[in-house]
Amino acid sequence: MNQSKVMRGFLDTGLLLLMLFSYISSAVSSSHYSPSCQSHEQFHLNGMHKNGDVILGGLFKIHFFSTDPDLSFTSQPQLPTCYGFNIIGFREAQTMAFAIDEINRNSNLLPNVTLGYSLYDNCLELGIAFRAALTLVSGQEEQVTLEENCVGTPPVLGIVGDSSSTRSIAISTVIGLYRVPLVSYYASCSCLSDQQKFPSFFRTIPSDAFQVNAMIQILKRFGWTWTGLLISDDDYGVHAARSFHSDLGPAGGGCLAYTEILPWGDDPAELRRIVDVMRKSTARVVIAFSNKARMINLMKEVVRQNVTGLQWIASEAWTSADVLQTPHLMPYLGGTLGIAVRRGEIPGLRDFLLQIRPDNTGGNSMVNQFWEHTFQCRFAPPPASWVEAGGGLCTGQEVIQNVENELVDVSDLRAEYNVYKAVYAVVYALDDMLQCEPGRGPFSNNTCAHLQRLEPWQLVYYLAKVNFTTAFGDEVSFDENGDTLPIYDIMNWVWLPDGRTIVQSVGEVKRSAFKGDKFTLDEDKIFWNFEPKQPPRSMCSESCPPGTRMARKKGEPECCFDCVSCSEGKISNTTDSMECTSCPEDFWSSPQRDHCVPKKTEFLSYHEPLGICLTTTSLLGTFICVVVLGIFIHHHSTPIVRANNSELSFLLLVSLKLCFLCSLLFIGRPILWTCQLRHAAFGISFVLCVSCILVKTMVVLAVFRASKPGGESSLKWFGAVQQRGTVLVLTSVQAAICTVWLVSASPVPHKNTQYHSDKIVYECIVGSTIGFAVLLGYIGLLAVLSCLLAFLAKNLPDNFNEAKLITFSMLIFCAVWVAFVPAYISSPGKYADAVEVFAILASSFGLLVALFGPKCYIILLRPERNTKKAIMGRGNTR
Structure with missing residues (x-):
């Protein structure tokens, strides 16, 4: 065809x-x-x-x-x-x-x-x-x-x-x-x-491009994103379709259905197919860009298939078509919105039209044809009067009244x-x-x-x-394309209760030379042919709420999509968002994915159960150290306290107290000074503690050697001054290591988001791994050396051999810190700090209990054994 x-x-x-x-x-x-x-x-x-x-x-x-x-x-x-x-x-x-x-x-x-x-x-x-x-x-x-x-x-x-x-x-x-x-x-x-x-x-x-623009403004006003488009198969329709497809889209806020049935001709089979597609489609809004004659043919098929519930948008070619405004078509076309050419007034035109009669137009053929066709009256050539036609006579007054009804509107x-x-x-x-x-x-x-x-x-x-x-x-001028300043009226077909139809203006769209485009629409005046009397919804897919994004359906128009939830860390806070936006660095998406919330923070806090337990344990260890120190001070004159250098015992208790207290620096939100102090305090406290133990072990060995013939001279190297000096030197080495570490690559606080995307883990990065390794290695070296020396002195023939206690305590110490290294490396975030605090507390309690537990037991519970004779092993052998 x-x-x-x-x-x-x-x-x-x-x-x-x-x-x-x-x-x-x-x-x-x-x-x-x-x-x-x-x-x-x-x-x-x-x-x-x-x-x-x-x-x-x-x-x-x-x-x-x-x-x-x-x-x-x-x-x-x-x-x-x-x-x-x-x-x-x-x-x-x-x-x-x-x-x-x-x-x-x-x-x-x-x-x-x-x-x-x-x-x-x-x-x-x-x-x-x-x-x-x-x-x-x-x-x-x-x-x-x-x-x-x-x-x-x-x-x-x-x-x-x-x-x-x-x-x-x-x-x-x-x-x-x-x-x-x-x-x-x-x-x-x-x-x-x-x-x-x-x-x-x-x-x-106006150009159809502006008419299309006016229709698109209507679509946007009512949120109609799924629209049927019917066009005639001529230049009028084809170029209008091109304008629609170029202007409608994501940017324009809609898309077109029925595109597969273009163009629209007069073939009855084609009309049946078009109407069948309209009946099955979910689009409730149909734009018909055609002339009046083709709309008449289309509506015959619409009535035959009884396709109701559609909102029609009419092009200017049929907006004012009286032949379509009939009672039997109003169930289908009632409420139509149309684009109409600007209505104007021409003063004097009515009077001019009333003068159009065959007897005063000089035999104008068009005028004669008008009268002959409309009223079936024929006129004789000279000026004259109405003559008989078809056996009847049209009087002048009768014909003039008909002219007023037909022509002079x-x-x-x-x-x-x-x-x-x-x-x-x-x-x-x-x-x-x-x-x-x-x-x-x-x-x-x-x-x-x-x-x-x-x-x-x-x-x-x-x-x-x-x-x-x-x-x-109205202003009339032409642009560089020969187009006038465009202006259209927006019309609405009102279906009255008595069955009559009126076409009323409900708005206008126009372009001014200086003010640009202006679109006005009085929605309160619009008649909607739906129940309730509200504009219909016409969309392929429902709008995507905040927290989701639109995902296009492959092979379908742009307004057909699925709503996909935003992934973690991303949000959308608008309806029909095309993309989800990432939250700022310190924020995370809410459960609804519609706004960003501050990320949860994680560190070893004083307020959580783990932090409370560790803090309590640390303070308990400190308290025990104070109690033991008090006991030793109160019984400082007894043999068991005075044996094996009581001054080193007091210093050892003070260092153990510092070890317990330094664990508190690992609890709480890391800041710069706590990150720098925690490892330095830990390293120096433990070196002080282990140095005291090492010196005590060396003194035990020196005393045993002095008890043999010719060994008296060895004691001169282990006097009180030498002992204090040795502890000071060994501790000073650790202090130097800490100083170099802090100056060269100091530990600093760090916000870590690698462990959990929705959390900020506050931790201290050690800065220099080598500095941290040297600090731990130096402590380990002194601990191993103490353990070896104590092991050599464990079988000395004394009734109370402190070397055995030192050996046992150092075995506990070494075991704890050997287990600490892999546990620390594999523990993320706050659990790494908890592991280090646990290692500090466990090793400190091991030293405290192993070294001072038996002595406190004798001092408090077995005072009869707190004698020089018992210490020297010269009492009863049993």
């Missing part, structure tokens, strides 16, 4: 171009041999004319249909015959006649110049419209005498028309070659904005208002051109145009610069 239409279109265009070539060739060949051009053929067209100094042409749809000419090529083709009178098209033509009559009576416009017109019927047929356009630009004279150099004013300076985009494209393509201006009042295809292809085309109706002037503006645009351009001052003109050598030798291209120059305001208050 579509292919045959395309082939027929090519055939029509070819015939028209061949006709034009023959027409021009005949004229040119004749001019070679005579000072006149002979017309090869005349077109017998239906029209109305008025003489004047300057003639304007017009193309109007006076009839709906035409008969196809015979294409057998066996006889001369007959011109098509038009039938089906169109009252609206006739009123548009009469509006142009009224505008020219009004201008002729206006002394401020074109003074001393009389305008005339030649208006032709296009019969809604491209071929007829093309013939009429050629007639306008070339004339109807059978023989034209040429002036010198073939110059002179052409038959028309400009044409007002056509009403169809397809016909305007074809006509403007040809007459644009000669820069004859064509000012259309109803051709809205956005393709006509291409000034490279249509350099002399102008229009007073000026309450909704839309296309007529555009015709009115188009005529005035041409006249204002012509007036500006004729007011040119000689020597200041815009053309070559600063020349002006002259009325006797006007050229159409000169009028094009002035048309591009025209700017005026109508009596209705």
